Amino acid sequence: MAASLNDVVGWIKDIFYRLRKLESGSFLESSSISYGRMRFIGGTLMIDSGGQFVVVGSASIDGTMTINGTFLLTGSGWRIVGSGSIEGPTTIVGTLQIDGDTRITGNLGLEGDIAVTGNMSxxxxxxxxxxxxxxxxxxxxxxxxxxxxxxxxxxxxxxxxxxxxxxxxxxxxxxxxxxxxxxxxxxxxxxxxSPGAVATIAGTGLPLGALLIGTDGYLRQSDGT
The missing domain is CATH 2.20.220 (Glycosyl hydrolase fold)
Known part of the structure; x- marks a missing residue:
């Protein structure tokens, strides 16, 4: 059965409607990649305007990672392996256990009780x-x-x-x-x-050098009078 003119016009309108949606829509909006890979070469992946970067699984970064803002790491079992540095004021809330040698260069202020088990040198x-x-x-x-x-x-x-x-x-x-x-x-x-350690006292009638305790409780030696 031959298509009518109205059917042809409707098809054309539908085609143009889909073209307008492709031109005005967001590319890759609500897209999904299964068992594949998206690669950026020399470009930038930017998430802004309140968007979120969510990884359910694991993330591997080979290179430099810079975070400007608040960095929150929650959960247990996280590790930092290798050499590095922390620059700037740092606060640790909770129990800190250090297994290994520790060297502090600079002033150290401790507030609270300190318990040392072992030798301190x-x-x-x-x-x-x-x-x-x-x-x-x-x-x-x-x-x-x-x-x-x-x-x-x-x-x-x-x-x-x-x-x-x-x-x-x-x-x-x-x-x-x-x-x-x-x-x-x-x-x-x-x-x-020593000779001056014991003062002399007169009028005791005791021989010279005799020791006695005066009324003031001090040890004295007679001067022989």
Whole structure:
């Protein structure tokens, strides 16, 4: 049966309608590639105007990847393999575990409690400041220096504590208390006191050099009167 003129006109209109849709439509809109590949050579794949880049599966990038903006990585099992650097302020929220050697070059500030399991070594003559108290390995061969100037240190044979004119010395052979030039020492021979360490007292009727305790509680020696 021969087609009528109206049928032919309708076909032509339909063809032009489809041509207009091809010309005015978005190329590759709602397109799908099955078991194939789309390749850009020297071009750019741009997603803008609120679009999203969604990968369900895996993504492999061989080259440089630059992200300007917020980068959010969620989930477990992610890894960064190889050398690299993080430049700029960084915040880690949660537990951080480092398995391996760690080196920090620069100032380190820690806020909160610190627990150390194992040995800790401060090398190369480094000083440790605890509040206003200083652990200084270069002072007298190693000393603890307090804010008021008092020190605890060792000279290799004795352990000494001093502040101002007062010194306490402890060694394997003796223990000594000294204030200025006055000395009281305990050693294998007994107790030794320098002549000025015990003040004299008169009018006791005791022989010269006899020791007694005065009413003020201090040890005194008779002047022989």
């Amino acid at each position: 401060v090398q190369d003559g480094g000083k440790v400041l605890v509040g206003d108290m200083l652990l200084d390995p270069t002072e007298h061969g190693g000393a603890v220096i307090f804010p008021n100037g008092a020190q605890v240190f060792t000279d290799g044979t004795t352990v000494q504590v001093f502040l101002g004119n007062s010194v306490v010395q402890v060694s394997d052979a003796y223990a000594r208390i000294q204030h200025g030039g006055d000395v009281v020492q305990i050693d294998g021979n007994g107790i030794r006191m």
